[in-house]
Amino acid sequence: MFDVLEVRLGDRTVGAITALGGDRSIFTFDDGYAEDSQRPTLSLSFKSQTGGLIREHNSTQTRLLPFFSNLLPEGRLRAYLAERAGVKTSREFFLLWALGADLPGSVWVGSADGEKPPPGAGGAEEAVGQASKTSRAFRFSLAGVQLKFSALAAPKKGLTISVHGDGGDWIVKLPSAQYAGVSENEFSMMSLARAVGIDVPEIKLLSLDDIEGLPTDVGRLDGGVFAIKRFDRLETGERIHMEDFAQVFGLYPEDKYEKASYRSIAGVIWRETGEAGLVEFVRRLVFNALIGNADMHLKNWSLLYRDGVNATLAPAYDFVATQAYIPDDKAALKVVRSKRWADLSRDELVAMSRKAGLPEELVLRTAAETVAAFREVWSNQRIGLPLDQAATDVVETQLKIVPLAQI
Numbered sequence: 001m002f003d004v005l006e007v008r009l010g011d012r013t014v015g016a017i018t019a020l021g022g023d024r025s026i027f028t029f030d031d032g033y034a035e036d037s038q039r040p041t042l043s044l045s046f047k048s049q050t051g052g053l054i055r056e057h058n059s060t061q062t063r064l065l066p067f068f069s070n071l072l073p074e075g076r077l078r079a080y081l082a083e084r085a086g087v088k089t090s091r092e093f094f095l096l097w098a099l100g101a102d103l104p105g106s107v108w109v110g111s112a113d114g115e116k117p118p119p120g121a122g123g124a125e126e127a128v129g130q131a132s133k134t135s136r137a138f139r140f141s142l143a144g145v146q147l148k149f150s151a152l153a154a155p156k157k158g159l160t161i162s163v164h165g166d167g168g169d170w171i172v173k174l175p176s177a178q179y180a181g182v183s184e185n186e187f188s189m190m191s192l193a194r195a196v197g198i199d200v201p202e203i204k205l206l207s208l209d210d211i212e213g214l215p216t217d218v219g220r221l222d223g224g225v226f227a228i229k230r231f232d233r234l235e236t237g238e239r240i241h242m243e244d245f246a247q248v249f250g251l252y253p254e255d256k257y258e259k260a261s262y263r264s265i266a267g268v269i270w271r272e273t274g275e276a277g278l279v280e281f282v283r284r285l286v287f288n289a290l291i292g293n294a295d296m297h298l299k300n301w302s303l304l305y306r307d308g309v310n311a312t313l314a315p316a317y318d319f320v321a322t323q324a325y326i327p328d329d330k331a332a333l334k335v336v337r338s339k340r341w342a343d344l345s346r347d348e349l350v351a352m353s354r355k356a357g358l359p360e361e362l363v364l365r366t367a368a369e370t371v372a373a374f375r376e377v378w379s380n381q382r383i384g385l386p387l388d389q390a391a392t393d394v395v396e397t398q399l400k401i402v403p404l405a406q407i
């Protein structure tokens with residue numbers, strides 16, 4: 001008997017992941033889905049050059065295909081959720097099985113008969129039986145490294161985390177023990193981004209006391225909580241599909257700083273979403289240069305499928321002036337030739353436009369407008385934001401050293 005996980009998009013079956021033994025598994029599309037010309041989009045990485053569906057996929061060992069691997073958390077969050085589920089972090093088939101009921105976007109993965117993975121089935125011997133005995137398992141997944149939960153608006157002003165962590169339409173990012181003030185930093189940067197005209201979801205800066213149902217095993221916490229409304233969930237509970245650019249390019253999460261560039265992201269956005277998406281992309285690129293964000297990697301950009309089929313650029317998330325913590329003048333990815341924000345010049349944008357076939361004039365005009373809007377917002381609207389000196393200094397430095405900011 002092989003374990004088979006059904007993969008659904010909304011209420012529609014799109015395929016299955018079958019365990020082949022020896023820790024191998026294989027993903028196959030469902031015939032009905034593959035043959036439907038009106039099918040909803042699972043991922044652009046499954047789209048062939050002629051627009052058809054790429055149906056043949058190799059089996060993988062321990063890991064899943066990049067598309068599925070990217071639905072799982074990384075780092076500390078992954079270790080935390082895997083431990084509670086009684087699954088070994090590296091065995092992705094079992095981890096996805098445990099967390100598959102509430103995944104990013106509208107993907108659902110689970111056993112067709114509702115069976116849960118057997119405790120310890122993922123090879124976490126020390127955890128055998130623990131999850132089922134104590135009902136400590138969470139049944140949700142979010143990407144990224146930082147500890148975070150999906151939460152619902154509470155009757156008063158705060159947010160509530162459900163017993164299994166599922167069903168929420170907000171994301172709550174807990175304060176970081178490593179980087180003091182990161183929630184305040186993110187809240188400030190996202191507020192500035194909105195003032196500049198960038199598409200930013202509703203956000204809140206809360207205290208730990210405002211969060212009901214916070215698990216007690218997350219360690220000692222100190223500082224503010226950053227909360228952001230989910231764009232892949234409606235208040236009705238309906239799910240909107242999304243994918244990040246590691247998924248779009250079929251790359252594993254650990255390649256999120258490599259193997260692609262802002263130029264390649266821009267090319268996809270332009271082809272798939274047209275002018276509206278491209279203008280928004282350029283605003284965000286310039287904005288992140290000006291705030292000294294060295295972490296705009298492939299998983300911090302996503303596409304949203306509002307109608308289920310066609311891509312739009314998802315709203316902004318994870319804007320942090322990271323240089324306040326890690327002095328590093330590099331961007332997460334190359335624009336075209338350089339990874340340094342100090343090389344982000346008009347000339348670099350011209351090169352990006354030519355190589356990716358973008359309308360050069362629109363790119364340059366949008367960049368200049370964003371710089372002007374940013375300078376205005378930075379002078380007049382930063383008062384009142386919970387910005388510390390380190391973050392303020394980073395922005396002041398970027399305004400001096402980013403060549404584009406000099407126009």
Ligand SMILES: Nc1ncnc2c1ncn2[C@@H]1O[C@H](COP(=O)(O)OP(=O)(O)OP(=O)(O)O)[C@@H](O)[C@H]1O
Binds near residue numbers: 171302
């Ligand atoms: N408002 C939102 N709506 C829906 N999904 C979101 C939203 N904000 C973030 N996400 C998803 O959650 C993931 C994690 O969020 P975020 O990038 O803010 O966390 P992080 O742990 O700081 O990430 P990183 O590992 O890049 O530091 C994102 O990669 C994205 O898939």
Ligand SMILES: [Mg+2]
Binds near residue numbers: 144299300318
């Ligand atoms: Mg992120």
